[in-house]
Amino acid sequence: MKKLSMPATIKLQFDASQSFNSGGDHVRDGLSTVLRTGNNLWTGCDERTTIERLTLQADGSFGDHQSFELSNYLHLPGKEGEEIDIEGMAVSGNYLWVIGSHSLKRKKPRKCDSVPDQMKRLAKVKAEANRYMLVRVPILLEEQTGNYKLHKECPAPGAPETILRAAQLSSGKNSNELTEALQQDEHLEHYFRIPGKDNGFDIEGLTVVDKRLFIGLRGPVLRGWSVVLEIEVDEMEDKEGYLHLKPIAHGRPYKKHFLHLKGKGIRELRLLGDDIYLLAGPTMDLDGKIVIYRWPDAINHHTEVMLRSSDLERLHEISHGTGAESGKDKAEGLAVFDESTLLVVFDSPTDGRKVGEHAVLGDLIKVIE
Numbered sequence: 001m002k003k004l005s006m007p008a009t010i011k012l013q014f015d016a017s018q019s020f021n022s023g024g025d026h027v028r029d030g031l032s033t034v035l036r037t038g039n040n041l042w043t044g045c046d047e048r049t050t051i052e053r054l055t056l057q058a059d060g061s062f063g064d065h066q067s068f069e070l071s072n073y074l075h076l077p078g079k080e081g082e083e084i085d086i087e088g089m090a091v092s093g094n095y096l097w098v099i100g101s102h103s104l105k106r107k108k109p110r111k112c113d114s115v116p117d118q119m120k121r122l123a124k125v126k127a128e129a130n131r132y133m134l135v136r137v138p139i140l141l142e143e144q145t146g147n148y149k150l151h152k153e154c155p156a157p158g159a160p161e162t163i164l165r166a167a168q169l170s171s172g173k174n175s176n177e178l179t180e181a182l183q184q185d186e187h188l189e190h191y192f193r194i195p196g197k198d199n200g201f202d203i204e205g206l207t208v209v210d211k212r213l214f215i216g217l218r219g220p221v222l223r224g225w226s227v228v229l230e231i232e233v234d235e236m237e238d239k240e241g242y243l244h245l246k247p248i249a250h251g252r253p254y255k256k257h258f259l260h261l262k263g264k265g266i267r268e269l270r271l272l273g274d275d276i277y278l279l280a281g282p283t284m285d286l287d288g289k290i291v292i293y294r295w296p297d298a299i300n301h302h303t304e305v306m307l308r309s310s311d312l313e314r315l316h317e318i319s320h321g322t323g324a325e326s327g328k329d330k331a332e333g334l335a336v337f338d339e340s341t342l343l344v345v346f347d348s349p350t351d352g353r354k355v356g357e358h359a360v361l362g363d364l365i366k367v368i369e
Contacts, residue, residue, distance in 0.1 A: 264291065
């Protein structure tokens, strides 16, 4: 592993009036993805139906928090207030892409309950419709403010005859066109009946290269091999406003890439140059090493690949909560901060990572000297 300097930190300041969900949870406590566009940082939280925009401040921090409710741009198929479990965001052209976990959810036992009641909760598994979302939303730079802004519908810059529209992948009940295809896949079909945190099917990463969408799976991990899916989406939505997948491999609407990350699942994907950087960690709900890898020359592979650990560059190990802080500081979001540096944000941050009542620190990690 390449020796790199200790990470610097950067403050993300959220606004009190926009930071709490209906259950009283603060957005800084559940950051699951992060993306930079110019002077803006976009973050997603896995217990909301919003994405958050922060803006670069004079002191180098990010603040001026603005929350964007996705139901204002798209139809959310789930119950009112049901979380999307946002796990990935990416920008391509004038569209912001957002993806949910596509995973089943198992209830947590509550310590205050009786043992039989705790066991009963642990046996309950459910699907939530909003988790099965792959959506795109027009995103344009406002020259007067210097900020990027979301739109439901708008003319394309420089081509007003072309209308950009928010749209989402065609979906069914607790599924969509992608999962319906994958449920026939020889490697993945059996994992759709298993909750995400039990090594079931669980999306936790998205990056876009031109028209190619790369989707990282936290689970399943198969004999130490993690999975990156590659798909392409038709540019035009159908009459009902839905998007559809293109057949791209042997008549399938997806490609599969297998990466041996020594048992770790993928938490995030990011494109920098021709390389894809991966944030990888445990697939199940446990403490374990979280590591940044580089997949060299990734975008120039146009066939399905199997990459052994020797084909990947292990760059940096991320600290995580242990002992009394077990289960905290779980690195989940990765952004390209500049041409040589990545930004990492954390789910369940420790108290030492929190600043005041509404801010939190992310880590800046230099990956190119």
